[in-house]
Amino acid sequence: MVGERQYFGTDGIRGRVGSSVINAEFALRLGYAAGRVLTREHRESARPIVLIGKDTRISGYMLESALEAGLSAAGIDVLLAGPMPTPAVAYLTRALRLSAGIVISASHNPYFDNGIKFFSSDGMKLPDEVELRIEQALAEPVGCVFSEKLGRAKRLNDAAGRYIEFCKSGFPADLDLVGLKLVVDAAHGAAYHIAPSVFEELGATVSRIGCAPDGLNINDGVGATAPDALVKAVVTAQADLGIALDGDADRLLMVDGTGRLYNGDELLYVIVADRLRRGPVAGVVGTLMTNLAFEHRMRELNVPFERAAVGDRYVLAMLQQKGWLYGGEGSGHLICLDRHTTGDGIVAALQVLAAMQRQRKPLSELLDGLRLYPQKLVNVPLAPGLDWRTHEGLNQAREEVERQLDGKGRVLIRASGTEPKLRLMVEAADAALVDGCLETLSASLR
Secondary structure, three states: OOOOOOOOOEEEEEEEEEOOOOOOHHHHHHHHHHHHHHHHOOOOOOOOOEEEOOOOOOOHHHHHHHHHHHHHOOEEEEHHHHHHHHHHHHHHHHHHOOOEEEOOHHHOOOOOOOOOOOOOEOOOEEEEEEEEEEEHHHHOOOOOOHHOOOOEEEOOOOOHHHHHHHHHHHHOOOOOOOOOOEEEEOOOOOOOHHHHHHHHHHHEEEEOOOOOOOOOOOOOOOOOOOHHHHHHHHHOOOOEEEEEEOOOOOEEEEEHHHHHHHHHHHHHHHHHHHHOOOOOOOOOEEEEEOOHHHHHHHHOOOOOOEEEOHHHHHHHHHHHOOOOOOOEOOOOOEEEOOOOOOOOOOHHHHHHHHHHHOOOOOHHHOOOOOOOOOOOEEEEEOOOOHHHHHHHHHHHHHHHHHHHHHHOEEEEEEEEEOOOEEEEEEOOOOOOOOHHHHHHHHHHOO
């Protein structure tokens, strides 16, 4: 059984820049600790090599240098990929037969946050037990190997080109995007120099927003967490579709030419339904947040469906456990294990586009058969030290809400794994009922 981890959360280590964990000193110790663990487990004659990629936050320079120093002190060679999507680091780590990959990113968070997460040599997120061993190694003093054993560092200059070709390789060779006018929103994040090229090289005409990072504007009013900018841009440009990624490009939302926004549940349905046209689908994994209508539709299609805990790492773990290929979250984390080892916004967008091109139908028609129930989520700041599970007012409000829903909907309350916030979700067929129930829950915490 894996012990309790102090630093690693559901998506690596994350926090405010300058906090007790997201600073240069801690990053150096983390690099050294990770290097020590890799050295102990590395049984080959050649020394371990680790790839470091990052998003566009200004703090990435600081954390990259500190991690590099710690790894070098432990005798680990380092490849520096520069700004690179999280799934690109996963791919390159596997393709180059490296020992591990590190991503410096806080994904959809504001620029003043950052994080550090690891991939294993097979391009999968690092298992919990390995993260625990790294945490244990953090307790050891930082040392340094002899000079002749120090790690070397160099730039991987063709990282972007390699990943662009990988993304394109997952699109059917007999199809293209010629004639499609797209707007691509990279959230001023890690895919700003990659995503537009992928779609252009497949034949689309691409307009860009959120592709001018300055170190401080990542996810600021653009991207998958702020899709209104994309909706407006698609309608203004009279484009066929819009594609929104988040800061590290592992999330996807899409917008059609009418300005309608499609979330992760809907896009996962399009991918699964398209696969069903060509053969059986063993099963699909969602999360506790997946819309109830999606579950009902899978049942109608005789496709097994299971819910994992919230977080793409848990979706991936359940997919591996069951031997299934497709899963995702409404937030836009979509996993297609027949295309990649992890969630990938660009790869997922190409699967949706392939379904559209193959069937010669707009996105709206590919959603025939799925009508999502009204579902709303609010994030309430969680005061330090507050135990929401024993909060009397919240528990009373929850009982009242469940009486109102009376089996016709569901309520979900959970703490964020990446932020000091409590997530309140209510879902029901009646939108007014959803709003009222959310207000009752939120008011109990004010």
